[in-house]
Amino acid sequence: MGLSIQHAGYFEDHDSHDARQFIMQCYKSVRRKSHEICAPLAIEDYVIQTMPDVSPPKWHLAHTSWFFETFLLIPFLRSYRVFDAKYGYLFNSYYETIGNFHPRKCRGLLSRPTTQAIYQYRAYVDEHIEKLIASVPDEHWGTCYDRLMLGIHHEQQHQELMYTDIKHIFAINPLRPVYQTLVERSADHLSRNDWLPYDGGVVNIGHEGRDFAYDNESPRHHVYLENFYCASHPVTNGEYREFIDAGGYQNPEYWLSDGWKSVKENQWIAPLYWEKMENEWWLMTLSGMRCVDEDEPVCHVSYYEADAYARWSGKRLLTEAEWEHVANDITIHGNFSESGHLHPIAVQMGKAPYQVFGDVWEWTQSPYIPYPGYCAPKGAIGEYNGKFMCNQMVLRGGSCATSSTHMRATYRNFFFPADRWQFTGIRLGEDR
Numbered sequence: 070m071g072l073s074i075q076h077a078g079y080f081e082d083h084d085s086h087d088a089r090q091f092i093m094q095c096y097k098s099v100r101r102k103s104h105e106i107c108a109p110l111a112i113e114d115y116v117i118q119t120m121p122d123v124s125p126p127k128w129h130l131a132h133t134s135w136f137f138e139t140f141l142l143i144p145f146l147r148s149y150r151v152f153d154a155k156y157g158y159l160f161n162s163y164y165e166t167i168g169n170f171h172p173r174k175c176r177g178l179l180s181r182p183t184t185q186a187i188y189q190y191r192a193y194v195d196e197h198i199e200k201l202i203a204s205v206p207d208e209h210w211g212t213c214y215d216r217l218m219l220g221i222h223h224e225q226q227h228q229e230l231m232y233t234d235i236k237h238i239f240a241i242n243p244l245r246p247v248y249q250t251l252v253e254r255s256a257d258h259l260s261r262n263d264w265l266p267y268d269g270g271v272v273n274i275g276h277e278g279r280d281f282a283y284d285n286e287s288p289r290h291h292v293y294l295e296n297f298y299c300a301s302h303p304v305t306n307g308e309y310r311e312f313i314d315a316g317g318y319q320n321p322e323y324w325l326s327d328g329w330k331s332v333k334e335n336q337w338i339a340p341l342y343w344e345k346m347e348n349e350w351w352l353m354t355l356s357g358m359r360c361v362d363e364d365e366p367v368c369h370v371s372y373y374e375a376d377a378y379a380r381w382s383g384k385r386l387l388t389e390a391e392w393e394h395v396a397n398d399i400t401i402h403g404n405f406s407e408s409g410h411l412h413p414i415a416v417q418m419g420k421a422p423y424q425v426f427g428d429v430w431e432w433t434q435s436p437y438i439p440y441p442g443y444c445a446p447k448g449a450i451g452e453y454n455g456k457f458m459c460n461q462m463v464l465r466g467g468s469c470a471t472s473s474t475h476m477r478a479t480y481r482n483f484f485f486p487a488d489r490w491q492f493t494g495i496r497l498g499e500d501r
């Protein structure tokens with residue numbers, strides 16, 4: 070999008086014309102991208118929900134607008150009238166302090182409001198956000214700036230969900246629709262995996278400073294690490310296939326108890342979207358079905374599968390502190406959504422470790438819990454991250470569906486250990 074949101078810094082002068090101009094540009098650019106993501110969809114694609122975790126694309130379009138309406142327009146734009154009073158119930162996701170909301174698993178049952186009405190809602194919110202940015206008094210600008218930034222990053226999070234939800238919607242359809250034609254790229258040959266040594270000791274992890282970060286990335290704090298090795302590459306499809314061929318999915322000794330339960334209950338035999346046809350493994354992508362490429366990072370595996378693969382190979386997953394220590398000195402570049410592939414690719418750029426950012430979210434062995442000294446913000450905004458700090462695992466580094474401007478070394482994503490529909494992969498570590 071050409072705007073480096075996370076490096077924008079914080080405009081000390083709240084009334085600075087530049088600050089208002091800058092945020093307006095960021096806002097417009099991010100809102101436009103949501104429309105671009107939906108441009109290839111047919112009207113029917115906007116409406117369905119293929120499992121409770123998936124939301125219909127039109128719901129994402131509406132919910133991200135509801136976020137701006139609820140946290141900015143209603144409290145800060147004088148004489149603002151909500152677009153439709155019933156939308157609060159339909160498009161609130163999980164904010165209990167705001168009010169009741171429509172059950173998540175029933176989002177796909179709603180033919181109304183129509184997609185067209187939701188695009189009108191978006192235009193209405195955009196028009197009023199523009200007014201707000203131009204007119205909000207200085208005394209409220211600091212809060213508005215922070216909330217606009219949060220709303221912009223929130224919409225970027227939903228953009229990634231739109232890609233993964235569209236993929237799921239298309240993948241369960243026997244017609245296997247193509248969302249976009251394949252983006253051509255030259256084939257890379259990967260060097261073999263190396264084990265890169267890192268010295269332990271006391272390190273600092275977490276966010277500090279006034280650039281944008283979510284509350285769950287703070288406070289920055291000390292962590293003690295033992296010496297460790299980090300794999301130079303994420304685990305590839307070829308490597309993962311060896312685990313499959315060795316009977317990995319049939320042998321409980323590699324699996325956590327809950328993981329083995331998931332294997333049996335869901336009859337997992339391979340990553341999500343893999344399919345065996347005439348003795349060949351194929352997988353579904355946003356460009357339709359294709360043969361499994363041995364060199365690409367393996368993708369759409371759960372934490373349980375990542376953990377089982379690690380155990381089978383005699384290694385382990387990195388902790389999130391180890392991962393951040395590795396990532397700290399690495400420039401953020403890689404296969405993000407801007408590259409247009411929307412699929413992890415076999416690539417080796419710069420020096421090892423490779424593909425730390427982009428391609429696939431890397432499962433860590435760390436539970437998603439608060440950092441020492443963490444305090445959720447007061448009020449509804451405090452529900453954004455804090456209340457999910459139980460039973461989920463941390464993932465790092467972003468994926469081919471993440472915007473590059475959304476990524477930081479300190480970024481903590483989190484999903485339940487059985488979740489597979491995000492672009493999730495594996496990087497191994499080892500004690501040293």
Ligand SMILES: [Fe+2]
Nearest residue numbers: 132162223227
């Ligand atoms: Fe949301």
